[in-house]
Amino acid sequence: MKIKYSILSILLGAVAFSGCQNLTEDPKANLTPGTYFKTQSDLDGAVSAIYIQFARDGAWGFTNRSTSYFGSDDFTTDPGLNKEDFRLFDRLSGGSGNGSMVAQWQGPWQGIYQANNVITNYAKVNSTEEQKNQSAGQAYFLRALGYYYLVRTFGPVPVILTPIDVDDRPDRDPIEKVYEAIIADLQKAKELLPVKFENAPGKADQMAARSLLADVYLTMTGWPLNQASNYAQAAAEADAVIKSGQFNLSTPYAQVFTTNNGPESIFGLQYNVNGGLPLRSSGSSSVPLDEVATNGSSGWDDYYPEINFYKKAPKCKRTDDTFYTTLKLRQPDGKTFKLVPWDSPETHARHPYYKKFRAGLNGDGVSETETAINSINPSTNKVYDIIRYPLVLLAYAEASAMSGGGPTAASYAAINEVRKRAGLPNLTPGLSANAFRDSVVYERAYEFAGEFGVRWFDIVRLQLLPKIVAERSPEENPIPANTNFAQKYLAPIPVNEMARNPKWKQNEGY
Template identity: 30%
Template sequence: MKSKYILLNLFTATLLVMLISGCKKELEYVPESYLSPEQVYADEAGAIAGITGIYRQFQQLKKSELGLIGNIGTDEGKTSGFVPTWGGYWLQLSSVSSYDKTQLSPQNDVLFYFWQKVYQAIGNANIAIRYIEKGPAGEAVKTRILGEAKFLRAMGYFYLVQLWGDVPMPTEAVDPIADENGYPRTPATDVYKLIISDLQYAQQNLPDKSKMEKGRANKQAAQALLGKVYLTIKDYPNAKTALDPLMSTTETALMPNYADLFKNDESTENNIESLFEFQYSVESGHTQNFSEILGSWNISGNQPGGGGQVALPTAYAANIYPLADSARKNAALRSVYYDGNGNPGLNDWWGDVGKPHLKKYEQKPNQGSNSSTRNIYYLRYADALLMYAEVLNELGQTTQALTYLNKVRTRAKISNLETVMGGTPSQQQFRDSMVTERIKELMFEGWRLFDLKRWGLFETRTKLYNTESTNNIQLPMHLLYPIPYRELIANKAITNQNTGY
């Protein structure tokens, strides 16, 4: 049985308000298991359990259709043809892919739930930081769990600032009475300063990956995320400094075979390449339906096909792998489905018959709906290598950058880039190769939207390759999502909406 960790169902003050603005919410029933922050963080064991509860909140964010944000609405992924016909919430989800202005609006519930869940996790991280700092835990434990709390808070704000720009930025536990007027939007530059500060603390104080429980933040994960943040704001010297230790550590390395990263028997989860991944298991009571949403669900019985098929790769992404790159293609995509007796058949349940679907998250055979126990990657060492190569190239060190890019290509059993190009590429040629290399290596791992924005290619590539969005995308409007209407109503300190909404 694989090692998983049961997550505490933590009820804290942030769950008693509808929004982080401090808007009070009447509770008809307070569970007997309710614990105040003072009770949770009264001792060392409680503090550790409190942090574990925050991990669970991010698990919930990634386990469902909300985990598609970052993948769909790009040149990489789209919602399937049937999703808009389901109406309501699903029509709103399809607009995140198509940028349909009638649905991608402040009233969009998909965006509101994402916003709400991230802020709930941040709120609990703020509570943890406040009570751990003055709590009774031993100094070594206190430093470690503070590092975890700050890593998780940084993760949350990194999502928010990339998707919404200037956002409210509470750093203390919310007081529903004292803070009843809400929080104004903080400039994105200041949000990034907090993210960087939190991750600097985390990478300095968290133990190495090998010394941490599986599924918990560690030094190498913090270094990789800090490097990604610096890369996002184009601070290349500091990105290099953050990523440098990962290039020489023995704590992480590439798995020898790409396909082994995605075995559906779950035997290679929490592997040497994984820097941080979200944990799911029957034992913990926390499973995911992301596999089903992507159509990569092994149906029991004799019915060919599988899954809800809510999202799938664009035609461009499905055909991006050259013949030589079959190792990654065969691990990432499935074009033929099998029934319960092992007989091949087309996926004919929904609207995109026979089109390639994501295989990466395919769950164990005979697991039912909403019961996949596959973990979901957040950060992998291959991502760190590609980021480091990108940073070196931007610093004018293209020849050195090839070393790190080629590590990823060699694992995929394809030729070095300079061999393919007949010599050392120019800086721009290297940039162009990175655009395709990252999608081939990291397809549907949650980073494509942010990559395209960083490169300034979001509009051109999404319009070109995600055809349902071609006539809808407008800049600067769609570089950011609208602030949710329910937040604007509850949080009177927010006085402006993002451009175009």
């Protein structure tokens, strides 16, 4: 693997993100880790740069962060147009040369490199122990976050916990070792971080670390590790977040996706169009090609749900707020619109779309009324929530039921809190452990429909590809006959990385 860290990229990233650094001379001439990490301001800039590496367009700022997750039933794409990279994975046929998949690989690694810089150098900074620990805690959290997405997406990856030379070629480590590193980092983050940062949206805190740790333990109970003993630990971490009383579901579901940093946002990446850091997976990306605004802007048709995933959704307010089912077709006069259903022959794709990703922040994505579209913008200021409180509630519900031989009253209370906000009745009482787990997985599919791999990672850990493919509409992009589903739960290592690391063995099936 090509490993490289750059003090220059730390500085420039921090400037773009926070605007608090003032470079008056060429930093390339005299900055090294030894000369840069001196003050708390230096350290703050370095930590800000880690967040940027994850948030930028070449990482998690655009829809390509989910390229290999298009095998899920909550994601599909156009049968034509310029969507080949997404379409290949939608057909379970993606390969290592897929250009869009590079963001899934390179984004987390760049964040990990920068986190390693901070963790290696933070102790030497002239600052208080509390401030230094808070900076280091964020770096540990973000490094764990990067590895968590890498190991679930690509399987074995090198565990690199210090800056190393650009010419080094470390081996891929076993999945178990990657998870050991993730857990160690999150435990360290819990130790160093405050329970909550006041007036500092976007900073990872102790609750973010505990929430992510709950999700990590839950994932470890399924494929490929199948460590059922981790259900109890997942439940314990999630329970601690619930009992903190810091989060709630008081925000109406639709409003969650049009506002920033609400009471259920545990960790989200912050975006700023004017600062050169836009979120580009809301607005245009999720809008039909058929829709053209009065100002001439149009949709990109990048992603939308599969037909049968939509049809299987529960009948509730959350479903109404999730899916976009009546398209607005601009008429020849350029001012009026014809409203047609998603499956009308007048539409290009004949699919429902996602309503919840259209608006961006208060309409800076799609500005529209019930009967007209004023503008469609691909760059928004919307926070991208990686961890929302319902993820913790549903993790606790499943983990507590599976660790105790069946759901408890607290297990039911957790899932019913999510269902109540959705507009659904309480879940049927008296379910077995497995039936309750299946109900939680179904609930998570629709609470987090279309959200950054949540559904895909359930499909992976529970090995659900045969089931969801069997239920797939014939109208979807066709999956080749004799596809070996067992080989499709991991993405291939990008071809350039394989070329740089000739000793690596490609994932099976690629």
